[in-house]
Amino acid sequence: xxxxxxxxxxxxxxxxxxxxxxxxxxxxxxxxxxxxxxxxxxxxxxxxxxxxxxxxxxxxxxxxxxxxxxxxxxxxxxxxxxxxxxxxxxxxxxxxxxxxxxxxxxxxx
Numbered sequence: 001x002x003x004x005x006x007x008x009x010x011x012x013x014x015x016x017x018x019x020x021x022x023x024x025x026x027x028x029x030x031x032x033x034x035x036x037x038x039x040x041x042x043x044x045x046x047x048x049x050x051x052x053x054x055x056x057x058x059x060x061x062x063x064x065x066x067x068x069x070x071x072x073x074x075x076x077x078x079x080x081x082x083x084x085x086x087x088x089x090x091x092x093x094x095x096x097x098x099x100x101x102x103x104x105x106x107x108x109x
Contacts, residue, residue, distance in 0.1 A: 004079055007028070008097075018041075018062065020055045022045075022100075023066050023101070026101075027101070027102035027103075027104065028103065030056055030058065030086050030099075030102050030104055031104040031106065033054055033055045033056040034052065034053070034054045034098070034106040035052070035053050035054075035106045036050065036052055036053075036092075036094055036106040037050070037051045037052075038050045038051070038092070039055060041081075041085070044083065045085060045086055045087065045107070046083050046084045046085075046086070047081060047082070047083040047084075048081070048082055048084070048092075049079070049080075049081045049092070050065065050078055050079065050080050050082065050092065051078060051079040051080075052078045052079070052094055052096055052106065053078075053089055054078070054096070054098070056098065058098050058099040059098070059099055059101045060078065060096060060097070060098055061095050061098065061099060061100045062074070062075055062095075062096070062097035062100075062103075063075060063076060063077065063078060063094060063095070063097075064081075064095040065082075065093065065094050066092065066093045066094065066095075067082050067084075067090060068090030068092045069084060070086070078101075093105055
């Protein structure tokens with residue numbers, strides 16, 4: 001009985017086409033080449049400078065910044081500076097679309 005259950009789960013998880021699997025692997029590989037960096041301004045502690053670094057060879061086609069205070073900026077480029085209204089802890093995320101096909105959200109380094 002366990003063998004039958006494992007077989008069903010395996011066939012379910014590999015039901016994607018070969019093209020879908022290759023696309024997912026390509027996207028995962030691109031995510032390893034993408035990182036998010038930040039630096040707090042030395043003159044204004046509410047201002048933070050952010051940068052996306054990408055070491056791949058495909059073009060970045062879109063960057064969407066989410067600053068953690070309900071502010072979102074589309075296509076602001078790979079670096080941006082943002083000044084918060086008040087001091088605090090904010091969860092910043094960025095969605096980077098590579099080659100118009102793969103969107104990754106790099107983690108802060």
